[in-house]
Amino acid sequence: MDASLPADEPLLQARGLCFSRNEEPVFGPLDFELGRGQALLVLGGNGAGKTTLLRVLAGLLAAGAGEVHLAGQPVDRDHLARGSAYLGHLPGHKAELSTLENLEFARALAGAPAGLDLAAALARVGLAGYEDTPARRLSAGQNKRLGLARLGLQRAPLWLLDEPYANLDLEGIALVNRLIQDHVAEGGAVLLTTHGAYAAPPVPVRTLELAPARRPA
Numbered sequence: 001m002d003a004s005l006p007a008d009e010p011l012l013q014a015r016g017l018c019f020s021r022n023e024e025p026v027f028g029p030l031d032f033e034l035g036r037g038q039a040l041l042v043l044g045g046n047g048a049g050k051t052t053l054l055r056v057l058a059g060l061l062a063a064g065a066g067e068v069h070l071a072g073q074p075v076d077r078d079h080l081a082r083g084s085a086y087l088g089h090l091p092g093h094k095a096e097l098s099t100l101e102n103l104e105f106a107r108a109l110a111g112a113p114a115g116l117d118l119a120a121a122l123a124r125v126g127l128a129g130y131e132d133t134p135a136r137r138l139s140a141g142q143n144k145r146l147g148l149a150r151l152g153l154q155r156a157p158l159w160l161l162d163e164p165y166a167n168l169d170l171e172g173i174a175l176v177n178r179l180i181q182d183h184v185a186e187g188g189a190v191l192l193t194t195h196g197a198y199a200a201p202p203v204p205v206r207t208l209e210l211a212p213a214r215r216p217a
């Protein structure tokens with residue numbers, strides 16, 4: 001957990017946050033906050049803007065208007081990218097590298113300790129025995145599991161999880177819930193999306209409902 005961030009402010013605050021494409025509003029203005037030890041479930045049907053919101057919060061897209069504060073400090077896209085760990089629909093693994101090599105790469109990027117047991121990290125997400133398997137040979141659910149292993153290496157206090165339960169079997173869903181529970185118990189916070197088909201994690205959860213998508217004229 002990042003001890004450099006003050007603990008007495010909400011970890012994440014958004015004020016008047018908006019995003020538009022070609023002058024068509026996608027979401028907002030949104031006002032919400034998320035404290036340490038909490039999860040925020042972003043609800044909305046297909047096209048409501050959930051992924052777009054997470055990409056803005058991860059610093060991958062620029063907001064059209066509004067402010068985001070991390071632990072009380074106004075932040076720009078760079079700070080958002082550094083303060084959060086993002087797990088999106090596309091896993092972002094290096095296809096030709098093995099699962100273990102992908103974790104080595106992620107560990108180096110995150111500046112995590114070299115002594116970290118990466119084989120154990122793979123075993124924790126159910127990928128024991130796949131250490132030498134190239135990422136391109138993983139199933140969708142196994143790819144998601146590798147993404148979950150990477151998340152644990154990043155040590156960011158704020159997790160942004162886009163449809164984390166998608167493609168996972170029951171045991172995988174339980175794994176996501178366990179990881180979220182542990183992260184929140186350590187003082188982290190999790191913002192996750194769902195279109196409503198999956199259960200919420202077993203932690204204190206607030207919800208944020210995005211308006212239904214507009215149909216093109």
Ligand SMILES: Nc1ncnc2c1ncn2[C@@H]1O[C@H](COP(=O)(O)OP(=O)(O)OP(=O)(O)O)[C@@H](O)[C@H]1O
Nearest residue numbers: 021026044045046047048049050051052053195213
């Ligand atoms: N790259 C893009 N270019 C143009 N429009 C986009 C792009 N990505 C998404 N959109 C549009 O932005 C709106 C919000 O999309 P977004 O992916 O954020 O929705 P979502 O709530 O995550 O949907 P889903 O539940 O289907 O994943 C949609 O109307 C979509 O058509």
